[in-house]
Amino acid sequence: xxxxxxxLPMKRAALxxxxxxxxxxxxxxxxxxxxxxxxxxxxxxxxRRSFYRFILLALVLSCILTSIFMPxxxxxxxxxxxxxxPRDENLEREIRIGERIGVDGGYGLNLVSNVWQSGGGSVxxxxxxxxxxxxxxxxxxxxxxNACLPYFSRNYNVRxxxxxxxxxxxxxxxxxxxxxxGFNSSIVEVLSKDSWLVLHIGPVDRYIQLFISVAxxxxxxxxxxxxxxxLEDFSDEELSRFDLIYISDMGLRDEDxxxxxxxxxxxxxxxxxxxxxxxxPMFSEKIKDMFPVKRISEEKSSLQxxxxxxxxxxxxxxxxxxxxxxxxxxxxxxxNAEALVWDEYGKPVIVRLKKFNGWxxxxxxxxxxxxxxxxxxDEARLLVNLLxxxxxxxxRTASTESISHGNLTVLSTDEYEIALSSLSPDDAVWxxxxxxPGWEAIIKDVGxxxxxxxAGPNTMLVFPEREAPLKIIFRYGxxxxxxxGEVISTSFYIIxxxxxxxxxxxxxxxxxxxxxxxxxxxx
Numbered sequence: 138x139x140x141x142x143x144x145l146p147m148k149r150a151a152l153x154x155x156x157x158x159x160x161x162x163x164x165x166x167x168x169x170x171x172x173x174x175x176x177x178x179x180x181x182x183x184x185r186r187s188f189y190r191f192i193l194l195a196l197v198l199s200c201i202l203t204s205i206f207m208p209x210x211x212x213x214x215x216x217x218x219x220x221x222x223p224r225d226e227n228l229e230r231e232i233r234i235g236e237r238i239g240v241d242g243g244y245g246l247n248l249v250s251n252v253w254q255s256g257g258g259s260v261x262x263x264x265x266x267x268x269x270x271x272x273x274x275x276x277x278x279x280x281x282x283n284a285c286l287p288y289f290s291r292n293y294n295v296r297x298x299x300x301x302x303x304x305x306x307x308x309x310x311x312x313x314x315x316x317x318x319g320f321n322s323s324i325v326e327v328l329s330k331d332s333w334l335v336l337h338i339g340p341v342d343r344y345i346q347l348f349i350s351v352a353x354x355x356x357x358x359x360x361x362x363x364x365x366x367x368l369e370d371f372s373d374e375e376l377s378r379f380d381l382i383y384i385s386d387m388g389l390r391d392e393d394x395x396x397x398x399x400x401x402x403x404x405x406x407x408x409x410x411x412x413x414x415x416x417x418p419m420f421s422e423k424i425k426d427m428f429p430v431k432r433i434s435e436e437k438s439s440l441q442x443x444x445x446x447x448x449x450x451x452x453x454x455x456x457x458x459x460x461x462x463x464x465x466x467x468x469x470x471x472x473n474a475e476a477l478v479w480d481e482y483g484k485p486v487i488v489r490l491k492k493f494n495g496w497x498x499x500x501x502x503x504x505x506x507x508x509x510x511x512x513x514x515d516e517a518r519l520l521v522n523l524l525x526x527x528x529x530x531x532x533r534t535a536s537t538e539s540i541s542h543g544n545l546t547v548l549s550t551d552e553y554e555i556a557l558s559s560l561s562p563d564d565a566v567w568x569x570x571x572x573x574p575g576w577e578a579i580i581k582d583v584g585x586x587x588x589x590x591x592a593g594p595n596t597m598l599v600f601p602e603r604e605a606p607l608k609i610i611f612r613y614g615x616x617x618x619x620x621x622g623e624v625i626s627t628s629f630y631i632i633x634x635x636x637x638x639x640x641x642x643x644x645x646x647x648x649x650x651x652x653x654x655x656x657x658x659x660x
Contacts (some may be wrong), residue, residue, distance in 0.1 A: 228252060228311060235324025235545055235569070236296040238314075241278050246299075255293045267571070268341075271595035272349060279302075284514045288352040290317045292593035294324045294569045323569070325543035325555050328598075330563040333359040334378065335524065338368050339385030343505070347383065348510035348594070353517035359524065360567070362598060363591040369394045373401045375588070378565070378600060381408045381528045387417060396423055403408075403495035408528050410498045410506075414465035429474040429490035429499045430467040438464045440502075441481035448477055451522035456504065457511045465501030478502075489527075498527050551613040554581070560605035568611055569596045575616045581608040 218375055229252060232238075237253045242263075246254055256263065256274045263271040273289055276282045278301055286305040289295060298306055298315050306315035328334070337344045344363045351361060353403045362379065364371065366388050376398060378381065389395045399409060407545045415433055416425060425431070440458030448454055466484035470476065476485035477498075490497045504523070526580075543566060544556040555568060570576075571594070578587050592598035601607060615623075 179505065226652040228314070232296060233322055233324075234547065235294055236322050237294055239273065239277055239293075239295045239298040241274070255295050263485075266344060269348075269571075272345070272594070276352070280635070282353070282512075284355045284517070285349075286317060287319075287355060287357045289660060290320060291323065291357045292352075292569070292596070294322065294446075295374065296320045296322065321540050323540045324540055325545050326567040326569070327541035327543060327557065327560060328360065328565040328567055329541070329561070332565070333380055333525070333528070334362060334565070335359045335381045335383055335528075336362045336364045336371075336376070336379040337383045337385065338364045339366060339383075339388075343385035346509050347385075348506040350505040350517050350520050353512070353514050354521040355506060355514060355518065356521060357477060360401075360520070360592055360598075363536055363595060368398055369660060371398065373398060375600075376402045377405050377407070379407070381524060383410050383412065383524075385412045387411075387415075387420075392421055392424055396427070399427060400493070403493040403497070406494040408496045408498070410500065410524075410527055412500045414501055414503070426471065427492070427497060429470055429471055429488040429497055430469065430485070432468040433465050433501065434468050435463055435465045435501075438462055438466075438480050438482075440464070440507075442486065443479045443481075443483075445475075445477045448523075448526070451519060451526055453515075454478070454519065456502070456507055456516050456519070457513060458507070459468055462507070464503075467499070467501070496527065496530075548610075553611045555607045555609045555611065557601075557607045557609070560603065560607055562602050563602060565598055565600050566609060567591070567592055568600045568609075570611065572597050573613070573616075575613045575619075577612055579610045579612065581610050586643055 144608075162442040229250065232252055235253060237255045238246065240254050240256045242259055244254060246252065255269055256278060263274055273293060273295075276285045277289060277295075277298065281301055281303045296317055297309070298317070300313055302308075302315050305318055307318050309316050326580075336420060337347055341363070344361070348361055351359065359380075366386065366402060367390055368376075368382070368384070369389065369391050382402065396566055402409065411428060413433075416430075437460060438458060439460055440462055442454060442456065442458050444451075444454040464480065464486055466480055466482075466486050467476070468484075470485065470488060470489060474488050474490040476488050478485070478487035480486050485503045488499045504516070504520045508520055544558075545568075546554040546556070548554055553568070553570070555566065557566065560566070572589060572591055576589060576597060578589050578597065579585065580587060580601060580603065581646055587599045587601060588597040590600075597611065599609065601609060
């Protein structure tokens with residue numbers, strides 16, 4: 138049994154309308170250019186030129202009218218959903234809004250059902266357009282890595298997996314569909330102040346390495362937030378909401394602001410982890426003094442690491458390596474810095490330094506990369522335990538806090554309303570919808586926009602700084618490129634119409650060739 142497929146589901150023709158419009162538009166442009174070329178070069182007889190001009194005008198006007206009125210028709214009377222087969226009707230009765238199904242690929246589920254999904258399309262399109270959709274497909278569908286299931290289920294809000302069965306899934310009444318054991322639905326999740334939030338600053342590829350490595354640990358925390366490349370894009374207040382700042386690249390635009398932000402964060406008791414292999418020499422002394430190490434060098438290592446007694450709390454400290462593995466080690470420590478891990482040559486590779494009320498850690502191992510390289514769940518758990526120890530200075534314990542939810546209402550495909558009945562000013566609201574620059578979050582009663590942070594697989598996290606009851610509107614609007622395109626299109630139509638009007642006026646005012654001949658003959 139499978140989902141019903143039709144060659145062209147007419148009631149969902151909107152899915153194919155953009156493709157049809159592109160093909161029709163390309164054909165129209167080709168025809169217009171050819172006709173214009175014939176008229177311009179006068180390769181047609183005079184008696185046929187008027188006919189070609191008529192065709193040219195008809196094609197132009199039809200394109201304009203179609204582009205103007207067709208969207209209005211779709212808006213006034215949109216296409217209805219295609220009838221759902223019996224097995225999918227049962228599924229839609231069981232699944233709640235926002236709960237997703239992990240699928241291998243294709244668009245069959247979208248054509249006949251309103252159930253949300255993770256994955257879909259082709260592997261190539263996922264890899265190019267949405268790296269997090271590809272990550273889900275690779276580790277869950279392709280590799281069937283059950284260790285990732287708890288973390289991915291929470292981050293993607295995936296309840297069912299279609300077509301593959303492995304540990305952590307259970308059978309359902311629908312053949313070929315398996316449910317995540319212990320699934321806790323949370324398309325909208327309220328994160329309290331006690332939630333473990335880690336802000337990553339650095340390149341996207343390093344964030345992806347960290348995201349996958351944490352997922353391989355088999356747990357469901359911490360909640361990672363992709364902060365982009367620059368710490369200066371945040372305020373003191375925004376940084377204070379995170380338990381740990383994970384910096385994987387020393388890119389900065391304003392040294393003074395960078396120093397002020399780090400200092401303020403440390404004074405509030407925060408923890409900063411620099412996972413870097415070098416300190417740029419052009420940095421000022423006040424920036425260099427922030428690091429636990431003064432000088433760093435790189436060399437090959439077999440990763441025979443020796444931890445200090447402080448790290449006994451994280452368990453067995455073992456990471457696989459080869460003779461070709463390159464790590465960074467400290468040649469000289471800063472004053473009051475303490476080495477926590479040494480390599481086989483006795484050189485520090487993890488160091489910490491107490492600063493104000495917080496801690497600064499430095500690592501030259503790049504553990505997330507090695508976890509991905511080895512695909513080792515034990516190493517992933519070691520990484521998470523280290524992050525927890527660095528953050529809270531205590532042994533890691535499993536989170537027993539129940540997930541708090543918000544109520545989601547779909548106003549349209551581009552607008553969602555979240556109603557919150559339990560919320561404090563320190564809480565964050567996590568809406569697990571993929572972010573795009575067109576999205577905006579608005580506090581409904583006051584119309585105030587709030588900043589959207591990219592949490593987990595680039596979904597949306599906001600800090601309303603309000604108490605419940607509260608409603609938040611997530612709306613997808615027009616981006617700059619769309620607005621520019623609309624302006625260009627509108628300008629083109631106006632110029633085109635003016636061209637034909639002015640051409641007609643000038644033609645009426647200017648004497649024709651025959652009239653000039655008659656005037657000359659008369660003279």
